Amino acid sequence: MAHLRASGSSRIMGRVSDELLTRHHDGGAAACAQAAKGLPAPPSLHTLIVTCMDARIDPVALFGIRPGEAHVLRNAGGIVTDDVVRSVTISQRELGTRTVYVVQHKGCGLATFTDPEFVAKLESECGAAPEWAPGSFADPVESVRAGVQRLQDSPFTVQDMVVTGFVLDLETFELEPV
Ligand SMILES: [Zn+2]
Known part of the structure; x- marks a missing residue:
């Protein structure tokens, strides 16, 4: 099988x-x-962006990022997971980034189901429940706020980090600060 x-x-x-x-x-x-x-590995703009894997979002074009300038982390939803905290920590402590943008968006697929619904679906289709949380959210503003808070509360992120949250509109591609 x-x-x-x-x-x-x-x-x-x-x-x-x-x-x-x-x-x-x-x-x-x-x-x-x-x-x-000839570019060094540390991002020259000392910036890291967390965003959703949605195929319509092009973070490089959205912010005009050139090679060598920023780290971009993507996952389903653009949520701050354990693995995002891991990557932010390495980005900051090994490669000198200080600014973090957490960018989620309106109309995200993660708002179309709840965690219990998705876990039940996996149990039925795969015969097992995941050890990770699906990370669904009803309101991207709340989810961004929680992600920003999680980075601020982490003992591993640096003291002088500046984290800003945004919600992206997929019609205009304007960013709404959270
Ligand atoms: Zn999304």
């Missing part, structure tokens, strides 16, 4: 990724190599 599932998903991946691998070979790799040439 696991084998069937793995081969099924790799078949799908092969079909879809071929397009992206073609683009990678047809200039993507060369463009990135050129853009990153």
Whole structure:
């Protein structure tokens, strides 16, 4: 069963990724190599952005980020999870970032189900409950506020960090400060 599932998903991946691998070979790799040439690893704008994985959001274009300038962390919802705290901590303590933007958005898929609903679905479809919380939210403002608070409360983030929360409108792509 696991084998069937793995081969099924790799078949799908092969079909879809071929397009992206073609683009990678047809200039993507060369463009990135050129853009990153000689750049040090620490982000020059000392900034880290946490945002949702929603495919319509292009954080690089949204903020006009150039290579070498900022860290971008993405997950479902743009929520501040244990792993986001881990990455922010490494970004700050090893690579010198200080400014954090937490950017969630209106119309997020994470607002279309509740955690108990999603866990029940997983239990029914997969026969197991996850050890992680799905992280659903009804109101992105509340979720951003909770994420900002979580970073501020962490004993691992730096004292002089500046965290700002935003809600992004996917029609205008304007940012509403939280
Ligand atoms: Zn989203």
